[in-house]
Amino acid sequence: DVKVTQSSRYLVKRTGEKVFLECVQDMDHENMFWYRQDPGLGLRLIYFSYDVKMKEKGDIPEGYSVSREKKERFSLILESASTNQTSMYLCASSFVLGDQPQHFGDGTRLSIL
Amino acid sequence: AQSVAQPEDQVNVAEGNPLTVKCTYSVSGNPYLFWYVQYPNRGLQFLLKYITGDNLVKGSYGFEAEFNKSQTSFHLKKPSALVSDSALYFCAVSPDQTGANNLFFGTGTRLTVIP
Numbered sequence: 001d002v003k004v005t006q007s008s009r010y011l012v013k014r015t016g017e018k019v020f021l022e023c024v025q026d027m028d029h030e031n032m033f034w035y036r037q038d039p040g041l042g043l044r045l046i047y048f049s050y051d052v053k054m055k056e057k058g059d060i061p062e063g064y065s066v067s068r069e070k071k072e073r074f075s076l077i078l079e080s081a082s083t084n085q086t087s088m089y090l091c092a093s094s095f096v097l098g099d100q101p102q103h104f105g106d107g108t109r110l111s112i113l
Numbered sequence: 114a115q116s117v118a119q120p121e122d123q124v125n126v127a128e129g130n131p132l133t134v135k136c137t138y139s140v141s142g143n144p145y146l147f148w149y150v151q152y153p154n155r156g157l158q159f160l161l162k163y164i165t166g167d168n169l170v171k172g173s174y175g176f177e178a179e180f181n182k183s184q185t186s187f188h189l190k191k192p193s194a195l196v197s198d199s200a201l202y203f204c205a206v207s208p209d210q211t212g213a214n215n216l217f218f219g220t221g222t223r224l225t226v227i228p
Contacts, residue, residue, distance in 0.1 A: 004156070009154075040122075040220060041220060042203065042218045042219055042220040042221050043157075043203070043218040045215065045216075048215065058215075090156055090157070092156075092157075099145050099162065099164045099207075101147060101159040101162060102157075102159075102216060103159065104149075104156030104157040104158070105156050106154070106155050106156045107154075107155070107156050
């Protein structure tokens with residue numbers, strides 16, 4: 001089975017802190033994605049990566065950055081956390097072809113106080 | 114612009130009755146269509162996909178979905194609902210037939226199966 005592991009299930013941080021969310025996949029997938037999920041808004045893409053050291057902005061990249069130094073690991077960085085970044089964050093991975101499903105981690109529920 | 118609509122925020126159905134969760138999409142070309150399910154405090158799990166061919170697609174846990182090109186719909190169905198089917202369901206479309214496999218998600222439909 002595909003395993004996408006997010007480092008924390010719950011995280012509480014303070015406004016202005018630099019926050020790191022980590023994601024690891026074990027299926028040698030080329031693509032990796034970061035989404036945030038908010039009630040009534042569904043999933044919104046923050047960033048994605050289709051190869052090591054490659055990244056592309058999604059729909060809502062402002063206030064976030066990403067890092068992909070190894071194929072299996074994709075990190076989301078909140079440079080200076082703000083309360084409006086309180087949300088559920090979901091990582092996903094997939095093979096490169098468009099007909100392949102994305103596989104998701106269990107999410108990190110992040111609260112910014 | 115690509116978009117996915119799930120017109121019902123909430124669907125309630127009695128256990129044993131058939132269920133339908135609706136999805137319509139707007140995308141150029143021939144899309145790939147997906148359904149995912151999310152249980153509480155979990156990530157999304159893949160249920161089924163439509164790529165090409167037969168308009169009726171079968172997936173996990175007894176779910177199926179019907180692709181209708183003229184109505185641009187991809188409704189999720191199950192002949193007999195179980196209480197354990199209660200969850201949040203997402204429809205998604207991939208307009209890319211090659212490349213980065215970006216998905217556009219609907220806003221989700223919460224299914225409640227009443228015992």
